[in-house]
Amino acid sequence: MNSQLLGVTGALMLIGILLQVWFSDPRRAGRQAAMQLPSVLLYAVAVSLLMFSIFPESYADGRALGFSIGGATAFVLVFTTLSFQWLARAGKRDALEAEVRQARQEVERLNRRLTIVEAAQQPQRLQRTTRAHASIRQDRRHRLGIITGNISNVTGVDVWVNAENVQMEMARPTEPTISGTIRYRGGRRDTAGNLVDDLVYDELREVALRTPVAPATVFTTSSGRLAESNSVKRILHVASVEGSPGTGYRQVADISGCMRNVLAEMDRLNAGGEELRTVVLPLLGTGNGGGDPQRTAQIMVEAALDYFRAHPSSRVRTVYLLAFTDLEEQIVRLVLTEHHDVSGLDPA
Structure with missing residues (x-):
């Protein structure tokens, strides 16, 4: 195994993990899917480098109506597919979080207007x-x-x-x-x-x-x-x-x-x-x-x-x-x- 390639793989994985931890902060709720996309791509690249360095003889045979994929190529494809499925779920959570946030803002706005109505009855210095x-x-x-x-x-x-x-x-x-x-x-x-x-x-x-x-x-x-x-x-x-x-x-x-x-x-x-x-x-x-x-x-x-x-x-x-x-x-x-x-x- 190429030690330099292994070092690059480790660095990419570390950067991906750090980015994911930073992106997962609750203050960034509602933007998880978009913000964690760089982490997923870094993981995919890192896994690709790692698997192809371990299995350099991996192959992908073309056919008329598709591809038959084996070895490291199949592993990378499965990992990438799972990663983007996770991103899709994160996107749904983002949409739900956006609806919740909008509902909270509407409640706050109505509460402020209610306070104004109450204060208007008898304004106090x-x-x-x-x-x-x-x-x-x-x-x-x-x-x-x-x-x-x-x-x-x-x-x-x-x-x-x-x-x-x-x-x-x-x-x-x-x-x-x-x-x-x-x-x-x-x-x-x-x-x-x-x-x-x-x-x-x-x-x-x-x-x-x-x-x-x-x-x-x-x-x-x-x-x-x-x-x-x-x-x-x-x-x-x-x-x-x-x-x-x-x-x-x-x-x-x-x-x-x-x-x-x-x-x-x-x-x-x-x-x-x-x-x-x-x-x-x-x-x-x-x-x-x-x-x-x-x-x-x-x-x-x-x-x-x-x-x-x-x-x-x-x-x-x-x-x-x-x-x-x-x-x-x-x-x-x-x-x-x-x-x-x-x-x-x-x-x-």
């Missing part, structure tokens, strides 16, 4: 601030994410977005809204907590000289005292709500444009030398504007993805959607996990 990231398929540069809780507890995000009306009239500091929170916490306060210097509001009035502005218009101001308390670098005010006498406020039609304009403004500021990598936005126009939260979340996620596709070198890294209630959290999680271009949602 989230007291705890958490953060999670979702990767974008075929885009290693950018991410989407969710932040829960009151925005006043959010730290380390470069840009806060204020969903403002087309008049650019910020809410009163005592109102429990993001606009009121930004106005109060961004201003200078005395020892009793009274607002004595309305920094963000005054600056917005200076840049928004003529109002009303067009829907989806974005104005940039400093973050006032939020730079010290929450490490916020900029406030972007986007016109996402419009109102009229007697009917009140309503969500603007171009929520997608609001998202695109916010990201474009961040990239404009980045091009000017600023370092704005992260941004958090509420579900625009779903408060006083009465917009549907799920539809709004879907539009905002799609608009962010479209922007990153069109601007792959954008220096914005992560776009967070803010979930103030348990209902908003379930909605944003559902939108992110069910989107075909978004992969995973992991705690930060």
